Amino acid sequence: MEKRPLLDKNKILDSYKLQLREERLDISKNKVQVASVNIRKETIKEEKTITVPIIREEIIIEKKFLDDKDHEHTDTIRIPLTKERIEVTKHPVVLENINIYNKKSQDIKQIEVTLKKEKLRIQTQGDAKVIDHQVDDQYS
Template sequence: MATNKSADRQSSCNPVTLQLKEEQLVLAKEWLQTGEVKIYRESLTEEKKFFVPVEREELVIEKKVKVSATPGQRDVPTDVIRILLSEEQVEFTKHRVAIEDVSIYKQQIEDIKHIEETLKREEPRLKIFGSPKVRDESTNPALWT
């Protein structure tokens, strides 16, 4: 069996194509509903107590018995008659008063999100066995290991 060295050389000189790949980061944003808000007013009740002084005017009639008129009785009670002539009456009304304004609105705020990710990429490398003569080392010696 004769081997054809010329054919072996040609097959060993066929170009080799390496498909080099790298990872690329694709950034996409998406709106997500993270909450919901219902806006309404709620009425609360509170019991309040007030103390208001009021005045009245009375006609007072006092009847005093003289001790000399009845010699046997010393502690004779005094008769008092009170007639109401006028008085203050408390009237009240309730009315609504604006105490504050509350503004409710949406606001878009832009923040910067910091993302760190390690991406891989491939580079060609040559592993040289033996001691062949390299004609042009200036191409990229880092490719040779």
């Protein structure tokens, strides 16, 4: 409390200055990590047994016995033989498209806070006269 003289109609009075205060709220928000999510792709191996028919060529030789009348004749015939071979190739195929995104939603929280406020209370003892009125703050 600060004491200062107050001029009032050519009289010097003792005056005291007292400040009344109140609490007011300042609200701020901070982001706090509360969880985390790990997303990864996992490759699973699967053994497959597949039956594939293949074609191969075979030579069949038929013999015919000839009579004594026919002449014997020897001839060579060359016939190429083929068979199918299996060739396995692998290629990736897209099964699913997955979108991953962060969705924000808003909740409303009620917060209860007790605020303090100072008020002027006047108590007197004895024969004290108190005049309570609003004064322009010309001596601040």
